[in-house]
Amino acid sequence: MIRRPTSLDGLLRLFLGEGAEIVLGDLDEEWPGRVAEFGEGRARRWYLRTMLSTMGTLGVQGRGMMGSRDRSSGAGWVHAFRYETRALVRTPVWSALAVGTLATGMVFATVVFSMAEAMRTDVVPFPDADRLFVIRESNGQVGAVADPTLRRLQERAEVYQAVEAWSGPIDQNLSRPDADPTVVGVARVTSGLVPLLGYGVVAGRQLVIEDEDPGRERTALISHAFWTRSFGSSPDAIGATVELNGLGYTVAGVLEEGARLPQRRQADGADLWIPVQRTADLALDPGLRYQVVAKARPAVDRADVLAAASQTMEELRRELDQWRTDPSWHMEVDPLPDLLQGDGVQAMAALGAATALLLLLGAANLVALTLARLQARSREFVVHTALGAPPSIALRRLLAQNAIVAALAAMAALGVAVWLVEVVRTANPTWIPGAAYARLGVSETVATVLAAIALSLGVAVLTSRLHPHVQHAASLLRSRGPDPKWKALGRSLVLVETALVVTLAVGAGLVVRSLSELQSIDVARAMENRMVARINLNSSTYGDSESVRGFTDQVLARMKGVPGVTAVAASTSPPFSSAGWNFVVVEGRDPSEGQLPSTEIEEVTPDYFSVLDAPVVSGRSLDRSDFGDGSEKVVVVNEALADLFDGDALDRSLNFTGGPTLRVVGVVRNSPAGSLSEAPGPRLYLADMDDAFPWTVRTRWFIVRLSDDAPSAPAMEALHTAVAEADPAIPLHPPRRLLDLRGDLLEEARFRSIMFAVLGFMALLLGAAGIYGVVSHTLGSARRETGIRLALGATRARVFSRTVAAEAAAVAAGVALGLLAAWQLGHLLAGFLFGVSPADPTVYAVTTLGVGLVAAAAIVIPAYRSATADPVASLRGE
Amino acid sequence: MGRALGELEVTLLYALMALGDDAPGLALRQEVRVRSGRDLSPGAVYTALGRMEDRGLIESVLAEGGDSRSGRPIRLYTLLAAGTEALTEAHRHIRAMSHGLGDALTADPGRQGV
Numbered sequence: 001m002i003r004r005p006t007s008l009d010g011l012l013r014l015f016l017g018e019g020a021e022i023v024l025g026d027l028d029e030e031w032p033g034r035v036a037e038f039g040e041g042r043a044r045r046w047y048l049r050t051m052l053s054t055m056g057t058l059g060v061q062g063r064g065m066m067g068s069r070d071r072s073s074g075a076g077w078v079h080a081f082r083y084e085t086r087a088l089v090r091t092p093v094w095s096a097l098a099v100g101t102l103a104t105g106m107v108f109a110t111v112v113f114s115m116a117e118a119m120r121t122d123v124v125p126f127p128d129a130d131r132l133f134v135i136r137e138s139n140g141q142v143g144a145v146a147d148p149t150l151r152r153l154q155e156r157a158e159v160y161q162a163v164e165a166w167s168g169p170i171d172q173n174l175s176r177p178d179a180d181p182t183v184v185g186v187a188r189v190t191s192g193l194v195p196l197l198g199y200g201v202v203a204g205r206q207l208v209i210e211d212e213d214p215g216r217e218r219t220a221l222i223s224h225a226f227w228t229r230s231f232g233s234s235p236d237a238i239g240a241t242v243e244l245n246g247l248g249y250t251v252a253g254v255l256e257e258g259a260r261l262p263q264r265r266q267a268d269g270a271d272l273w274i275p276v277q278r279t280a281d282l283a284l285d286p287g288l289r290y291q292v293v294a295k296a297r298p299a300v301d302r303a304d305v306l307a308a309a310s311q312t313m314e315e316l317r318r319e320l321d322q323w324r325t326d327p328s329w330h331m332e333v334d335p336l337p338d339l340l341q342g343d344g345v346q347a348m349a350a351l352g353a354a355t356a357l358l359l360l361l362g363a364a365n366l367v368a369l370t371l372a373r374l375q376a377r378s379r380e381f382v383v384h385t386a387l388g389a390p391p392s393i394a395l396r397r398l399l400a401q402n403a404i405v406a407a408l409a410a411m412a413a414l415g416v417a418v419w420l421v422e423v424v425r426t427a428n429p430t431w432i433p434g435a436a437y438a439r440l441g442v443s444e445t446v447a448t449v450l451a452a453i454a455l456s457l458g459v460a461v462l463t464s465r466l467h468p469h470v471q472h473a474a475s476l477l478r479s480r481g482p483d484p485k486w487k488a489l490g491r492s493l494v495l496v497e498t499a500l501v502v503t504l505a506v507g508a509g510l511v512v513r514s515l516s517e518l519q520s521i522d523v524a525r526a527m528e529n530r531m532v533a534r535i536n537l538n539s540s541t542y543g544d545s546e547s548v549r550g551f552t553d554q555v556l557a558r559m560k561g562v563p564g565v566t567a568v569a570a571s572t573s574p575p576f577s578s579a580g581w582n583f584v585v586v587e588g589r590d591p592s593e594g595q596l597p598s599t600e601i602e603e604v605t606p607d608y609f610s611v612l613d614a615p616v617v618s619g620r621s622l623d624r625s626d627f628g629d630g631s632e633k634v635v636v637v638n639e640a641l642a643d644l645f646d647g648d649a650l651d652r653s654l655n656f657t658g659g660p661t662l663r664v665v666g667v668v669r670n671s672p673a674g675s676l677s678e679a680p681g682p683r684l685y686l687a688d689m690d691d692a693f694p695w696t697v698r699t700r701w702f703i704v705r706l707s708d709d710a711p712s713a714p715a716m717e718a719l720h721t722a723v724a725e726a727d728p729a730i731p732l733h734p735p736r737r738l739l740d741l742r743g744d745l746l747e748e749a750r751f752r753s754i755m756f757a758v759l760g761f762m763a764l765l766l767g768a769a770g771i772y773g774v775v776s777h778t779l780g781s782a783r784r785e786t787g788i789r790l791a792l793g794a795t796r797a798r799v800f801s802r803t804v805a806a807e808a809a810a811v812a813a814g815v816a817l818g819l820l821a822a823w824q825l826g827h828l829l830a831g832f833l834f835g836v837s838p839a840d841p842t843v844y845a846v847t848t849l850g851v852g853l854v855a856a857a858a859i860v861i862p863a864y865r866s867a868t869a870d871p872v873a874s875l876r877g878e
Numbered sequence: 879m880g881r882a883l884g885e886l887e888v889t890l891l892y893a894l895m896a897l898g899d900d901a902p903g904l905a906l907r908q909e910v911r912v913r914s915g916r917d918l919s920p921g922a923v924y925t926a927l928g929r930m931e932d933r934g935l936i937e938s939v940l941a942e943g944g945d946s947r948s949g950r951p952i953r954l955y956t957l958l959a960a961g962t963e964a965l966t967e968a969h970r971h972i973r974a975m976s977h978g979l980g981d982a983l984t985a986d987p988g989r990q991g992v
Contacts, residue, residue: 019924025943054921054924
């Protein structure tokens with residue numbers, strides 16, 4: 001005999017409770033007849049159809065099966081939802097906690113995963129990004145690729161589909177007939193780079209290989225933004241001539257909107273993309289250096305790319321005289337997405353880990369809250385059951401309750417997430433590459449909402465199974481005390497929640513502490529009331545650094561005495577940014593031993609440190625007497641560079657391999673440079689850049705410090721005039737507030753701190769609620785036991801301390817576990833921390849204390865209530 | 879006496895009247911299927927029966943089931959006086975409305991309430 005299918009029986013029971021048995025009995029009886037009549041296949045389909053339609057009608061209407069008494073017991077889903085909605089409204093605190101728990105997890109999951117997705121797709125918008133690799137020649141320091149190497153790489157067609165290169169962008173002065181000179185970003189690119197990156201032109205043509213020929217007319221592609229800005233999007237731009245540092249270029253085409261070079265920093269975009277100029281001769285210009293991006297053929301992996309590149313280097317060593325003879329030269333290959341996403345991957349990993357912890361905490365919390373609710377309502381369920389409702393009523397009620405909670409949480413979470421993504425996009429922190437493109441991902445949102453619904457329904461099913469009251473509702477009246485299984489589960493919940501809270505709170509503490517460290521060095525105050533503006537001097541007029549300094553001094557002299565200006569200085573790189581670097585030989589360190597250290601280098605004028613309020617820790621700052629020929633060559637170093645000396649750095653010497661000996665006269669405080677993701681490295685300030693580099697640096701940044709309430713406009717007008725008077729052919733880049741230029745450093749730190757602090761605070765709040773829920777549940781189900789103890793003469797103090805001790809042990813174990821986890825996960829945060837070690841003892845101690853206090857409150861309050869309850873009332877209550 | 883009976887309710891009351899007291903839900907469905915060819919789902923049938931029980935037209939008792947239903951309980955339905963009255967009223971109404979329409983109602987099979 002063919003047996004009746006039973007796959008949906010359980011579901012029907014869930015929907016109808018005991019009434020399902022009547023329907024199932026009917027089906028049992030009917031099945032043999034249906035098989036005989038239809039055959040097995042159709043009979044099975046009949047079973048499925050019948051079950052589904054029965055669940056649909058009876059499940060929703062909730063009538064019939066158990067007779068008219070069903071209605072008074074509240075069976076049926078519509079009724080359950082109505083009833084639970086009212087119940088949730090009556091207990092606003094519990095409802096808010098449950099909704100908040102779920103919503104918090106959902107908000108962070110949606111936002112963090114959406115941002116991760118934005119990072120993946122928008123930071124690397126190039127086609128076949130997984131096949132793009134950046135190739136570099138390196139001797140320990142990350143280097144660029146020289147021209148011969150590029151040529152040879154381009155010949156390896158069996159490995160690479162294409163190898164293209166670019167350099168820059170660098171600022172150049174651009175002049176056009178009938179227009180003021182302006183400063184533009186100029187990148188030099190190989191002719192195939194634009195197509196490799198997947199960009200087209202909206203007007204004119206792409207570059208072709210002939211454009212690289214130095215004998216031909218000089219051509220350029222212009223960016224869409226530059227086209228709009230300078231040519232009013234006119235088609236006449238094609239064929240027009242622009243002049244860069246005195247050389248004419250014909251505009252060949254206009255790049256599509258948003259086209260960008262495959263590099264991390266996009267702040268200085270390229271306005272002009274001009275072809276590199278190379279002769280066909282391999283007897284090369286060693287000065288030509290490129291960034292190289294290669295598109296590997298399909299099925300060629302990173303190892304193959306590296307092997308081919310290394311082979312190329314070996315070939316060149318054999319072929320060319322004196323080529324890369326130092327054995328430390330080697331090739332480096334990195335997937336382009338890795339480089340572009342940079343430490344953003346690390347940041348997202350840290351945030352992702354924190355979010356995962358918060359989700360776990362949320363799940364544990366929801367279990368605790370649902371159990372506590374079940375405890376509070378067990379009497380109600382017992383009464384319902386006694387009145388004839390099926391035992392599954394509790395499950396149905398819990399499902400309805402948690403479904404409503406999940407729906408409310410989803411709505412709240414979506415609202416907050418939309419807002420939060422807007423905040424992220426506006427703040428655009430540099431440590432989240434692609435934050436500017438952040439948007440709420442549809443699939444991430446849907447996945448989160450579904451996961452939250454599944455989680456809360458799963459929790460409802462789980463708790464109703466765990467709870468003895470539901471399984472044996474009637475036996476509750478006889479029960480002696482809490483199920484030992486439940487006690488163990490309760491303790492583990494407390495332990496897990498405490499551990500999660502500690503882990504998150506330590507992470508948050510570290511980040512927040514890092515921000516306060518950062519503020520203690522007064523970067524924020526050093527940025528107030530400072531204006532910066534840059535100039536580029538062309539090489540034809542300013543051939544040596546002497547003439548550059550002459551120009552700078554003229555401008556500085558004219559700026560002195562301008563009303564509202566309290567100090568003014570110039571430097572070769574903007575404040576709080578990275579600068580050019582070179583290897584340095586430090587007195588007392590053997591230069592042949594391992595790698596030479598490197599340092600960032602800036603040429604600054606005497607007032608530089610006072611303009612920026614940079615504290616001189618020891619020695620003196622640079623002064624007038626340090627400038628000019630004949631004076632002794634001296635430098636000021638930052639603390640990171642001073643640390644490279646064995647002992648005190650003052651009056652010790654250093655040099656750049658082969659350059660003059662420089663004496664250290666002062667040490668200044670480290671200040672962040674470029675990004676807070678990296679600890680400040682060695683940095684050196686000198687009066688004459690010639691001592692560090694064999695070429696002339698022609699960019700200067702003027703830094704103007706204004707008195708507190710002085711308007712910036714007149715001072716900047718004065719700077720314009722001063723520059724024009726010194727040389728009318730030199731354009732001044734538009735002045736900006738230093739806060740606007742490098743305020744992202746602070747924004748970044750603030751945003752990060754707020755994000756982690758909120759995470760930590762939420763964790764603490766959720767954890768406290770969860771522990772409170774678990775403890776009051778445990779004590780609630782032990783009311784009878786407590787009552788008997790008190791009635792038998794136990795003192796309240798003893799009952800109280802016994803309860804507290806048991807829970808406190810779980811909390812202590814949780815704290816220990818959490819500290820261990822935080823110590824492990826601290827490394828994820830190491831990159832963001834400024835001036836704080838990931839194992840900072842203060843943070844660990846304060847967190848332990850804080851979590852301990854909160855947990856203590858969450859335990860003591862219900863324990864005190866339980867111990868002070870009237871024993872007679874407790875027993876009668878049972 | 880409340881609102882008029884729905885079509886499904888009338889159908890089930892006819893079946894109950896035909897089967898007599900203590901008719902199981904399954905038997906009612908089978909009676910409908912044999913007489914009219916309509917294969918009603920248990921959900922629809924028990925919902926309608928529950929509604930009529932609430933209105934006092936029928937009553938039911940729960941009984942133990944036999945081996946053919948794996949010992950699962952069975953609910954047995956009995957027509958009450960109010961049910962008989964309501965069905966009579968409905969039947970009279972149908973008869974009155976259909977009087978003299980015999981040819982038209984049977985001419986087009988598509989109009990039969992199957």
